[in-house]
Amino acid sequence: MPELPEVETVLRGMAPVMEGRVIVEAKAWVPKLRVDIDPAFEQTLSGARLVRMYRRSKYIVMDFESGVSAILHLGMSGRISIHADAEPAPERQKHDHVTFLTDRGDYIVFNDARRFGLIILCSTGDIETHALIRDIGPEPLGNQFDAKVLRAGLKKRKSPIKTALLDQKLVAGLGNIYVCETLWRAGIHPARRADKVSKQETEQLVPIIRDVLTEAIAAGGSTLKDYAQVSGELGYFQHRFSTYGREGEACLSEGCDATIQRIVQSNRSSFYCPKCQK
């Protein structure tokens, strides 16, 4: 599920239910996900008031009034579901790892089959310098991201452009799906060396990245299996994929008669049109 648009969708579902609320009960049902869950997790957050939630790259940050923050990452298979005003408590499902109950009686459940996700505690003042966050590049939808920054990042890399755009140090939040979609719109072959992407192409990439992400957020993200939104509703951007998962199908570019190809780069599938992307 979770690249930037999916995480943003999850955040927008969680924030109205959690911001301003006291977490009456926080439960961690497992000792660790990708990293250890703080042994004091339940004690620290139970009774704490959540004052603000926001997204940084693919991380969701929850600031509590006490000065502690929780950093949440959904990994590959992480999902959040909200059970509004649930009484009695919803039965715990397989792979439900963390649960919050608010003072309004809403349950928030973090489920993650593969356990590549994480939830850690950190002082609110130390978020930006935390090892998970500090090296992340600019937010693609923010003011810090522009052609100049992107060009500087691409020029010093000899890796394929596909790999470079997946690197969170260069730009935050892109994952396999949205890099494939971006490169198709930009007409750039995923195997092209990053430092061979021209200045003009780099200038085009910036608004393309913004457009792809903005459109995906507006669609509620992409749903590959199960649900994307906290309510259980499906995102629907997957119906607008130009390349991702479309190996052997027709290129959607006007007048192009080629079919979408799949190659493997750094152990991940890349989908592209051999005619449109050079």
Place this chain on the structure above:
DNA sequence: CGGCCAACCTGTGCGC
């Protein structure tokens, strides 16, 4: 440091 691969872990879908 840059670049590449394996590893983390479970589930699903497909060919036989």
Place this chain on the structure above:
DNA sequence: TGCGCACAGGTTGGCC
């Protein structure tokens, strides 16, 4: 129906 394999939206540690 069952088995084995390939593959899945992310990140990182270890090795050239």
